[in-house]
Amino acid sequence: MPELPEVETTCRGIRPHIEQTQITNVTVRQPKLRWPITPSLKKHLKNQTITGVRRRAKYILIDTSNGTLMVHLGMTGTLSIVSPSIPASFHDHVDIALSSGELLRYRDPRRFGSIHWSKNIECHALITHLGPEPLSTEFTPDTLYLKSRQRKTSVKQFIMDGKIVVGVGNIYANEALFKAGIHPKRQAGKISLKRYEHLVEQIKTTLSEAIEAGGSTLNDFYNSDGKPGYFQFSHLVYDKANKPCPVCKKPITCTKLGQRATYFCTVCQK
DNA sequence: CTTACCGCCTGTCGGC
DNA sequence: TGCCGACAGGCGGTAA
Numbered sequence: 001m002p003e004l005p006e007v008e009t010t011c012r013g014i015r016p017h018i019e020q021t022q023i024t025n026v027t028v029r030q031p032k033l034r035w036p037i038t039p040s041l042k043k044h045l046k047n048q049t050i051t052g053v054r055r056r057a058k059y060i061l062i063d064t065s066n067g068t069l070m071v072h073l074g075m076t077g078t079l080s081i082v083s084p085s086i087p088a089s090f091h092d093h094v095d096i097a098l099s100s101g102e103l104l105r106y107r108d109p110r111r112f113g114s115i116h117w118s119k120n121i122e123c124h125a126l127i128t129h130l131g132p133e134p135l136s137t138e139f140t141p142d143t144l145y146l147k148s149r150q151r152k153t154s155v156k157q158f159i160m161d162g163k164i165v166v167g168v169g170n171i172y173a174n175e176a177l178f179k180a181g182i183h184p185k186r187q188a189g190k191i192s193l194k195r196y197e198h199l200v201e202q203i204k205t206t207l208s209e210a211i212e213a214g215g216s217t218l219n220d221f222y223n224s225d226g227k228p229g230y231f232q233f234s235h236l237v238y239d240k241a242n243k244p245c246p247v248c249k250k251p252i253t254c255t256k257l258g259q260r261a262t263y264f265c266t267v268c269q270k
Numbered sequence: 271c272t273t274a275c276c277g278c279c280t281g282t283c284g285g286c
Numbered sequence: 287t288g289c290c291g292a293c294a295g296g297c298g299g300t301a302a
Contacts, residue, residue: 075296109280109281241284
């Protein structure tokens, strides 16, 4: 499941291959993603030059001379650079052919991802409603604390709300709450500023470390289907039900919170 | 405004 | 061993 670090790693991996190249062709084999791919996608992209690659939340933004391609990887999506000699397999839904001779290939077995094109992406509804980037200076304990007042939802669901802060998925929410010593079910509106300071710090460092580790994968990004580098570090609590807590050795608890698997230590998180 | 829940998909896993 | 139902999960949409 691509979390923010994996999306960032993908941006960095494809950027040197696609920037300043021209799109020579677009092949859509399966338009039915989370939202259907617009039939006009090819018309908008063909013959355009790619001017930059950015990330906003978990969206990959590929800027061209006349607009922006917005790609979300959903649960199982990948965007990779491949040689045209590699035949498309069943789940390879879109190929973007480049003047360099390489292909930018979108693969998504579960099709939870999406591909949009917009002339002015900053005004796209999916972008305008987003909260601050977790690694930006706008994401601070003070703003998080202020936004949380009167909120009855759990702190875990609160930090996974894209209007509050983007890019904190289930894995990193679990990990950051564990490191900050905060019980995931604690009511967001009843957490002190001091504790939000710890939480913000842990969200930032956990994501940063994962991005840094992902960077180690970039050497073999081309034609690579390997896992990003940060998978070499196993998680502390995520997917560790009944395994000993890395700090106190008490078995990790697994429960559901808003339909999502939630892992925590009843001793270390209060 | 909030909160809770739905549904899109397919690969994987547990039970029989 | 093989089948089949349950389920996971990001996240926008919608109902209450």
